[in-house]
Structure formats: structure tokens, C-alpha cells
Amino acid sequence: MIHMIQGIVVRESGVELEQFDESFLGEGDVVVDVAYSDLNYKDALAVTGRPGVVRTTPLIAGIDLVGTVAESDDPRWSVGDWIVLNGAGLSETRNGGYSTRARIDGKLAVALPDGLSPEAVASLGTAGYTAALSVMRIVMEGVNPGDGPVLVTGATGGVGSIATMLLAAAGFEVAASTGRLERFGDYLTSLGASQLVPRAELEGAGKPLQKAQYAAVVDSVGGEVLANAIARTLPNGTVTACGLAGSHKLPSSVMPFILRGVTLAGIDSVWAPLEDRADAWRLLAKGVDTTQLELMTSRIALDEVIAAGQQLLDGERHGRTLVTLS
């Protein structure tokens, strides 16, 4: 019997929800019945046909998947195991998670951490896992809760919301920066932010060294916001940069690095090694309030993903979006 699969396919001619058989899935040593995916900034770019994510067509979109193993040639995985795979080329060069079935390379897949349901893991998705990698890096660089507040930019977004939650759970004072303070100030406070910083304060060309006030920064915005955040980082502080929601540019200078010993740490979730992935998921299981996560997550079905992607790019969504496939 031919098993028909539904998925969101990006082609040169456009992006559509299509039906196809297993031969479309491509190479891989593990077949997964996908139960959930989610919507990240990169997914929004891919499903609205923007360039920069999908590098070969036709390709199934979706940078994350959570599901159960249906077939496996990888000794790490058995039929029925729940797994999560984030990045690792999904929706870039390999077929991704917006598909009821996927054939993946099992090497970078992670077992679901104790304490998080499959839905919670998918709700967190790449955004949550990247927030965890950022927080892990800040701690690894030696920043402690007593050193001063941590600035989170793009705080109402996926990475920003989860970073705020994880940092607060780890005892850090969080200064959350947002362009939507009036609408989402209470939301950010409920996630654990103790200071709210209007995005406008970090916009515009600023001096390379400003009043130092943040022990660390989690930035997903880039551009002048990142440059001004670096300029306000305390001596020996760490700034993690993972995103470009505002701009891919960095109009900064070497001054904060050579006069204040600031570290700029890049975060790449796509090809992070297996050990870091497992650590990040353990940190999420420890630091995320799942009731809070549910409150900040909206659910959509596969046939609603393309429209939701456009809304995300238009700044009409906040928090996380869970995509249910089964």
C-alpha cells in the first residue's frame, strides 16, 4: 500500500501544501512519524517564499520536528522512540518537519528530555533550544547572577521569550527590550523580566562605549540594537548573537572588546554538536515553566502555517506557535 504524506513544499514556482509518497522524502537512516513542528522566524521566511533559508528546491519546509521513530537503521533509535531534531539542515538542504512523515539522518536527533511532553518540546523548538544555547554560553563564559542584569533583545519573540524565562529561572535579573512595550510589557514581566527597555532606546547610531550596565546580552535582533547593546555591556561581560530579526549588519567598533574585555559569542543552533543539544534540552526541561509555555503558545494545523508565517513577518504574532501534524 502506498503511504501518502502531506507536507509544505517549497518550489521555484511557489510554496504549497502537497500530497506525495515516501519516494519524495529523500535520504536518511531514520523514518519519523512527525507529530509536531513549530513556527520560527526562519520557517516564516521559507513558507512565504523569501530567500535565505531554502537552498535547494523542491524541499519540504520546517526546521524542527518532533515525532516517533517508524523505521531505523541507526542503533541509537528504535521503533516507537520519541525524538526531536532541530536544524541540522532541515528546510535548508534536507526535507524538513512540515510533513506528516520524514526521513532524517538520526545522528543529531535527541531523545525528549525528562519532564517535557512532546508538545512542550515542539512548542519550544529551535527558538527555545537556541535560547538555551545562548544562556549556556553566557554561564560558560563565567557570568553569574550577581554580576548585573542580562539584556534580552527582541524579547517578545521566540528566542527572546524563552531566554527571558530561562535566565529568570537561573536567578539572573532580566532587562527585556521590546518594540511592543505597551502591548506586551505585562507578558514580559510574567516571564520573569524585572526591567523593561523600549527598543527605541537601543536604536540609532550610538557611541562605541556607553554607560556600562549589562553583565550579558542575549541578542536575536542584530544591527544598531546589537551594537548599542555591546556598547552598554559591563567589563568582561558576554554578548551572544544569534539572529538578525532587525538587521544582519553590526555597526560597532573594537572599543568594547579591547577596552572592556567584552566577549561577542556567536550562537549557531543548526550544526551544534549532539552533546550541546542534549545539554540545551536538559536546561529547558529544568528552567521552563510549562504552564507559562502553554499560555504563550498558540496552536495551528499544517494548512495554517503559510498564513501564520506571513503574520510572524508582519509582527502580528508573539511567543511561540505549535504546529500539529497528526
Ligand SMILES: NC(=O)c1ccc[n+]([C@@H]2O[C@H](COP(=O)([O-])OP(=O)(O)OC[C@H]3O[C@@H](n4cnc5c(N)ncnc54)[C@H](OP(=O)(O)O)[C@@H]3O)[C@@H](O)[C@H]2O)c1
Ligand atoms: N543562530 C541560530 O542558530 C538561530 C536560531 C534561532 C533563531 N535565530 C534567529 O534569531 C532571530 C529571532 O528568531 P525568533 O524565532 O525568536 O523570531 P521571532 O519570534 O520573530 O522574534 C523576533 C523578535 O525580534 C524583534 N524584531 C522583529 N523585527 C524587528 C526589527 N525590524 N527591528 C528590531 N527588532 C525586531 C521582535 O521583538 P520585539 O517586538 O519584542 O522587539 C520580534 O518578536 C531570527 O533572525 C532568527 O533567524 C537564529
